[in-house]
Amino acid sequence: xxxxxxxFQTLRxxxxxxxxxxxxxxxxxxxxxxxSSAGGGTLSIVLDAGSDEPQPTASEATVRLWLERPNRFRxxxxxxxxxxxxxxDGEHLWRRVPRLGLLREKASKGQGVLFATQLVNPAPLLPGxxxxxxxDADHAGRAAVRLRAAPRHVSWHDLFGLAPGADRYELLVDxxxxxxxxxxxxxxxxxxxxxxxxxxxxxxxxPPEVFVLKPAPGERVRTPEELAQDFPDDxxxxxxxxxxxxxxxxxxxxxxxxxxxxxxxxGEPGPLDRETVMLHYRHEKQGQLGINETARDEKRxxxxxxxxxxxxAFRVWQRPDRRRMPTIVRFHKGDTSxxxxxxxxxxxxxxxxxxxxxxxxxxxxxxxxx
Amino acid sequence: MTDLGDVIALLLGARDRYRTVRATLSVRYEARSxxxxxxxxxxxxxxxxxxPDDFPETERRARAGILRVxxxxxxxxxxEREGVLGGWRLGIRSGGSWWALDDEGDxxxxxxxxxxxxxxxxxxxxxxxxxxxxxxxxxxxxSETEIAGRAAIRLRGTRRVAQQPTELDFELHLTGDEFELDVDxxxxxxxxxxxxxxxxxxxxxxxxxxxFDESFSPDTFAPITDVPVRPDVEPRAVSPRKAAQxxxxxxxxxxxLAEEWTMHTSYFPGDAGxxxxxxxxxxxxxxxxxxxxxxxxxxxxxxxxETNQRWQTHQYEGREFEVVRPESxxxxxxxxxxxxxxxxxxxxxxxxxxxxxxxxxxxxARGE
Numbered sequence: 001x002x003x004x005x006x007x008f009q010t011l012r013x014x015x016x017x018x019x020x021x022x023x024x025x026x027x028x029x030x031x032x033x034x035x036s037s038a039g040g041g042t043l044s045i046v047l048d049a050g051s052d053e054p055q056p057t058a059s060e061a062t063v064r065l066w067l068e069r070p071n072r073f074r075x076x077x078x079x080x081x082x083x084x085x086x087x088x089d090g091e092h093l094w095r096r097v098p099r100l101g102l103l104r105e106k107a108s109k110g111q112g113v114l115f116a117t118q119l120v121n122p123a124p125l126l127p128g129x130x131x132x133x134x135x136d137a138d139h140a141g142r143a144a145v146r147l148r149a150a151p152r153h154v155s156w157h158d159l160f161g162l163a164p165g166a167d168r169y170e171l172l173v174d175x176x177x178x179x180x181x182x183x184x185x186x187x188x189x190x191x192x193x194x195x196x197x198x199x200x201x202x203x204x205x206x207p208p209e210v211f212v213l214k215p216a217p218g219e220r221v222r223t224p225e226e227l228a229q230d231f232p233d234d235x236x237x238x239x240x241x242x243x244x245x246x247x248x249x250x251x252x253x254x255x256x257x258x259x260x261x262x263x264x265x266x267g268e269p270g271p272l273d274r275e276t277v278m279l280h281y282r283h284e285k286q287g288q289l290g291i292n293e294t295a296r297d298e299k300r301x302x303x304x305x306x307x308x309x310x311x312x313a314f315r316v317w318q319r320p321d322r323r324r325m326p327t328i329v330r331f332h333k334g335d336t337s338x339x340x341x342x343x344x345x346x347x348x349x350x351x352x353x354x355x356x357x358x359x360x361x362x363x364x365x366x367x368x369x370x
Numbered sequence: 371m372t373d374l375g376d377v378i379a380l381l382l383g384a385r386d387r388y389r390t391v392r393a394t395l396s397v398r399y400e401a402r403s404x405x406x407x408x409x410x411x412x413x414x415x416x417x418x419x420x421x422p423d424d425f426p427e428t429e430r431r432a433r434a435g436i437l438r439v440x441x442x443x444x445x446x447x448x449x450e451r452e453g454v455l456g457g458w459r460l461g462i463r464s465g466g467s468w469w470a471l472d473d474e475g476d477x478x479x480x481x482x483x484x485x486x487x488x489x490x491x492x493x494x495x496x497x498x499x500x501x502x503x504x505x506x507x508x509x510x511x512x513s514e515t516e517i518a519g520r521a522a523i524r525l526r527g528t529r530r531v532a533q534q535p536t537e538l539d540f541e542l543h544l545t546g547d548e549f550e551l552d553v554d555x556x557x558x559x560x561x562x563x564x565x566x567x568x569x570x571x572x573x574x575x576x577x578x579x580x581x582f583d584e585s586f587s588p589d590t591f592a593p594i595t596d597v598p599v600r601p602d603v604e605p606r607a608v609s610p611r612k613a614a615q616x617x618x619x620x621x622x623x624x625x626x627l628a629e630e631w632t633m634h635t636s637y638f639p640g641d642a643g644x645x646x647x648x649x650x651x652x653x654x655x656x657x658x659x660x661x662x663x664x665x666x667x668x669x670x671x672x673x674x675x676e677t678n679q680r681w682q683t684h685q686y687e688g689r690e691f692e693v694v695r696p697e698s699x700x701x702x703x704x705x706x707x708x709x710x711x712x713x714x715x716x717x718x719x720x721x722x723x724x725x726x727x728x729x730x731x732x733x734x735a736r737g738e
Contacts (some may be wrong), residue, residue, distance in 0.1 A: 002375075002504065090646060123504070123508075124536075125505065126505050126507070127504050155505075155536045191498055236721060237660060237721070238723075239720075250658045251658070253657050256653070258653060258659040259720060260720070261720075362660070365656055367631065368628055369629075
């Protein structure tokens with residue numbers, strides 16, 4: 001395993017990935033708790049699928065992979081996150097990503113495949129796993145060694161079969177090359193995710209065109225610098241209010257000690273599908289609060305639990321059974337839809353915050369008495 | 371020749387092959403740091419070499435000395451340094467508590483703030499638990515050797531290209547691109563580590579003496595009690611009138627604030643260790659939680675926060691101010707500073723633009 005990535009000049013493979021969304025997130029929560037208690041930094045991210053409908057309980061993906069050492073690759077992903085392609089000829093890296101389009105940048109050493117990293121180069125896993133040899137096996141026409149692995153210190157990220165937070169991994173290691181032919185992550189005896197090689201060939205002559213991604217007719221190619229222009233800008237609250245086409249609102253009378261970061265995203269073209277003002281409140285002792293504001297859209301949150309306080313209606317989403325999932329409150333004021341979320345505050349406190357919102361004029365508040 | 375697989379197994383299991391370790395190391399860091407070499411080779415910015423721009427600078431001056439370590443896993447360690455090595459002169463960690471003495475003889479501890487972590491033991495962590503190196507380095511067996519009277523296996527390690535770089539990857543990147551590691555043939559701990567950049571040594575750490583499974587006296591990990599721990603100096607809330615009585619410089623107050631604003635005043639007595647001067651801090655707080663901070667010190671006594679900022683001169687209402695313009699890089703922080711009648715005034719905010727701070731500065735300068 002230590003020399004797996006040196007064991008071939010070229011590799012062509014088809015891989016399949018599967019994960020149980022609920023169990024994967026449960027394991028991720030567990031991983032975050034462990035890292036936090038060990039002093040490691042973690043970041044919780046809640047992905048907004050842009051819909052209030054329930055998300056699929058399981059996701060599958062197929063990845064086709066071509067690698068040529070030292071630094072040429074092509075990776076084609078088809079699955080729940082939208083079809084995407086990454087290609088590097090060693091000098092340039094192209095990525096075609098849903099919503100962002102085709103991006104081109106200078107290739108650097110650290111960049112590589114996203115959906116098979118640990119399978120073709122499992123060496124970085126070794127310090128974090130306690131391995132136990134179980135026997136021989138066959139997989140995808142290859143002789144394999146079966147291993148059981150207990151995590152000791154998981155420092156990697158993996159979206160599938162080596163999911164952080166699992167309490168056991170079952171591995172099939174190619175007996176000749178050392179790459180992983182299959183990795184399955186389990187938590188309390190239940191499979192939460194797996195990745196496996198369906199087909200693999202080593203040291204074939206790969207045609208040069210595999211490592212080039214040509215734009216489709218009319219397709220725009222952007223650099224990271226051009227892409228960055230579409231990403232949200234850090235602005236002051238007043239500036240956000242001036243830029244937004246809807247009224248920006250902010251909570252009042254929260255007390256001392258809050259740090260506020262404000263970002264403005266103009267919507268398409270860009271990573272967000274709509275014009276959004278994002279407010280992030282952080283208090284050293286009390287916790288964090290995220291606020292997203294968009295033009296009024298009554299559909300957002302319409303299927304969520306309805307809660308009324310002081311004659312105002314709020315839609316609420318919460319998962320008390322999930323330790324690190326935020327509680328989300330959605331409501332509408334004037335021409336604005338507001339989403340308030342936090343995993344540090346109870347629902348009633350969030351509703352208090354929500355009821356305190358007042359409009360931000362865009363004019364700097366007067367400092368001194370007339 | 372020893373098989374690489376056997377050495378990897380040695381490294382992975384090193385941590386389980388001793389109960390305690392007592393070690394004396396010779397340590398030498400060359401003046402030409404890895405980061406400087408990277409800059410020399412690739413120029414600025416450091417992104418060209420995948421080094422995060424905010425990663426701390428490695429020490430530029432040459433350092434050499436002796437490091438003594440007493441280690442009793444899982445959570446007890448004592449380090450003593452002789453020579454010019456940087457770091458704590460004496461560091462002791464026991465459970466979640468730690469005590470340390472710096473070169474000036476000042477004592478530090480987390481006894482009152484258990485959540486404050488320490489770097490005691492970090493510089494030798496890989497010697498006594500080299501497991502992470504197996505993931506970070508591509509290893510090759512070179513030869514057999516002897517270090518500190520113990521049989522060792524010499525390895526050559528080159529950094530793997532990491533798509534998900536860990537802290538160790540960054541640490542190694544700043545140390546070298548190639549490493550020579552002498553692994554204790556019986557225990558798996560490291561006996562010597564040499565880092566090189568472009569074939570030139572950037573650091574050499576070598577075991578002079580090592581003993582395993584000894585019993586240590588209870589004093590080894592006992593708290594440092596003969597030197598009082600330096601107390602943290604915190605600002606305390608006072609009234610503006612009291613603030614003016616406490617400090618030796620004239621306090622300047624803003625004009626009466628508009629309705630949605632409140633002002634909170636605190637006094638900071640100064641901290642010679644930090645070093646930070648005596649200061650009055652005025653916090654102007656809007657009811658939507660946006661705020662402006664005003665720090666006042668005696669003229670000619672800047673706060674540490676003023677260093678490493680890109681100050682520019684700016685004219686406003688007919689007088690000169692020094693300003694730092696807000697930008698995403700510094701989390702939108704804007705600063706204005708000036709001196710007036712014996713008082714140095716620093717105004718900062720993450721919530722308002724430079725024009726707003728200049729309006730406050732001008733009002734303070736006028737002394738309305």
